[in-house]
Amino acid sequence: MSRNASRPDVDFADRFPRELAGELLAIAREGGADFSEVYAEYTVQTAFALDEGRLKRSSVAVLEGVGVRANAGAQTGYACADGFLPADLREAARVAGHIARDGGAGRVAPFHVTDSPAPFTLSFPAPLALDEAAKIAMLRRADEAARSADRRVREVEITHADSTRRFVVANSDGRWAEDRQYLSRFSVAALALEGDNRQQGFAAAGGCVEAGYFESERTPETVAREAAQSAITLLAAREPEAGSTPVVVAPGWGGVMVHECFGHSMEGDGIRKRTSIRADQRGRQVAAKGVTIVDSGVVPFSRGSFRVDDEGTPAQRTVLVEDGILIGYMWDLLNARIMRERPTGNGRRSSYRDYPLCRMTNTYIESGPHTPEDLVADVKRGLFCKHLGGGSVNPADGNFSFVVTEAWQIEDGRLTHPVRNATLTGNGNDAMLKIDAVANDLKIDGTTGSCGKNGQWKPCGVGQPTVRFSEITVGGTAT
Numbered sequence: 001m002s003r004n005a006s007r008p009d010v011d012f013a014d015r016f017p018r019e020l021a022g023e024l025l026a027i028a029r030e031g032g033a034d035f036s037e038v039y040a041e042y043t044v045q046t047a048f049a050l051d052e053g054r055l056k057r058s059s060v061a062v063l064e065g066v067g068v069r070a071n072a073g074a075q076t077g078y079a080c081a082d083g084f085l086p087a088d089l090r091e092a093a094r095v096a097g098h099i100a101r102d103g104g105a106g107r108v109a110p111f112h113v114t115d116s117p118a119p120f121t122l123s124f125p126a127p128l129a130l131d132e133a134a135k136i137a138m139l140r141r142a143d144e145a146a147r148s149a150d151r152r153v154r155e156v157e158i159t160h161a162d163s164t165r166r167f168v169v170a171n172s173d174g175r176w177a178e179d180r181q182y183l184s185r186f187s188v189a190a191l192a193l194e195g196d197n198r199q200q201g202f203a204a205a206g207g208c209v210e211a212g213y214f215e216s217e218r219t220p221e222t223v224a225r226e227a228a229q230s231a232i233t234l235l236a237a238r239e240p241e242a243g244s245t246p247v248v249v250a251p252g253w254g255g256v257m258v259h260e261c262f263g264h265s266m267e268g269d270g271i272r273k274r275t276s277i278r279a280d281q282r283g284r285q286v287a288a289k290g291v292t293i294v295d296s297g298v299v300p301f302s303r304g305s306f307r308v309d310d311e312g313t314p315a316q317r318t319v320l321v322e323d324g325i326l327i328g329y330m331w332d333l334l335n336a337r338i339m340r341e342r343p344t345g346n347g348r349r350s351s352y353r354d355y356p357l358c359r360m361t362n363t364y365i366e367s368g369p370h371t372p373e374d375l376v377a378d379v380k381r382g383l384f385c386k387h388l389g390g391g392s393v394n395p396a397d398g399n400f401s402f403v404v405t406e407a408w409q410i411e412d413g414r415l416t417h418p419v420r421n422a423t424l425t426g427n428g429n430d431a432m433l434k435i436d437a438v439a440n441d442l443k444i445d446g447t448t449g450s451c452g453k454n455g456q457w458k459p460c461g462v463g464q465p466t467v468r469f470s471e472i473t474v475g476g477t478a479t
């Protein structure tokens with residue numbers, strides 16, 4: 001392993017001095033905006049993909065520039081400039097400020113640095129540790145391991161992507177905050193063939209991780225074998241039994257259900273605009289008793305974690321539901337100010353080219369009292385969902401559909417045979433009330449998840465312990 005000398009961990013403070021930031025904030029308020037903010041970013045992203053043993057993609061991208069936001073009430077003016085040329089930045093600040101034409105120029109408070117403790121620190125982050133040759137070597141090791149796991153594995157696709165992101169955010173209230181965020185992601189998709197039966201398995205690793213992570217905790221070989229094993233298991237799987245049945249969802253990535261079915265409806269913009277059905281539900285029972293749901297930006301080593309959000313608010317742990325009762329929402333600065341709430345560190349943006357939105361960080365169900373074995377042992381006939389795939393939720397009515405990539409039939413409290421092509425459908429609001437048992441094995445998957453909202457993608461973690469729903473409608477995708 002060698003340090004990549006061509007990609008130093010930059011400090012761009014010289015290119016974006018505080019005097020310039022202060023000047024831009026003042027320009028953006030000249031039209032009468034009641035709040036202005038500047039966000040300066042320097043990001044390096046790399047991506048490598050190996051497909052059929054060949055290097056299919058190899059890319060390095062540098063993203064640098066500044067975004068300026070001006071708010072007048074709920075209205076947002078936003079403009080950005082690539083690079084750090086002061087003339088370009090002043091022009092962006094003027095354009096952003098045009099949103100608010102009435103009133104006089106606002107004051108810009110002197111900066112004081114937000115000095116929040118880091119939720120965890122990396123001594124040598126993985127993106128700084130590996131050069132291109134080392135990353136390609138990891139891809140080849142995974143390719144070899146997946147193919148040698150079983151002769152039926154015929155096609156293997158592997159990707160490695162990472163990013164180092166450094167930003168400064170300052171606003172007219174006097175906030176000055178900085179963060180560095182390092183993400184790595186390694187994934188393997190393996191296709192197994194037997195006659196005309198084709199099945200794909202998938203596995204991934206990563207997060208905000210140290211250099212040694214891919215050599216000790218999750219090696220390329222481990223990830224490759226998991227993907228291959230999943231594909232092989234699915235070759236022998238049966239189609240699901242359709243109908244309404246008890247469903248047990250495995251810990252970790254299964255938390256994508258709570259992210260999609262519940263988390264989005266708890267974001268402050270939907271609460272303020274009253275487009276979310278949750279806007280009037282504070283204090284009400286929205287999930288079964290015993291269910292506690294949290295959004296936390298301080299989960300160690302997860303890709304949804306950070307020191308400060310993209311508005312400079314320190315990351316925190318926010319309890320959304322306690323013992324089934326809705327007790328709080330997620331807030332960014334704009335929506336919190338209008339609603340007179342306290343910001344919760346959920347203001348996030350894809351890059352300096354985008355204005356911040358209220359977004360989840362790591363959203364999960366807390367551990368409960370049961371053992372995971374108990375949850376299966378009590379089921380006479382049902383479905384155990386080991387790997388969930390993608391899902392979709394209609395925000396208007398809360399109806400969802402999730403694909404279960406690998407499931408197992410439960411018969412008389414035991415897992416009997418693998419099941420493929422199952423889908424779970426239902427209504428998210430109902431489903432949250434139908435959780436009838438929560439196990440004590442919480443796992444947060446902060447390796448690969450990305451959430452899309454208004455065209456902006458952000459890394460997120462999801463999680464849960466083993467959770468049982470008293471009933472969900474199961475269907476097949478093959479019919």
Ligand SMILES: [Zn+2]
Binds near residue numbers: 259
């Ligand atoms: Zn999402």
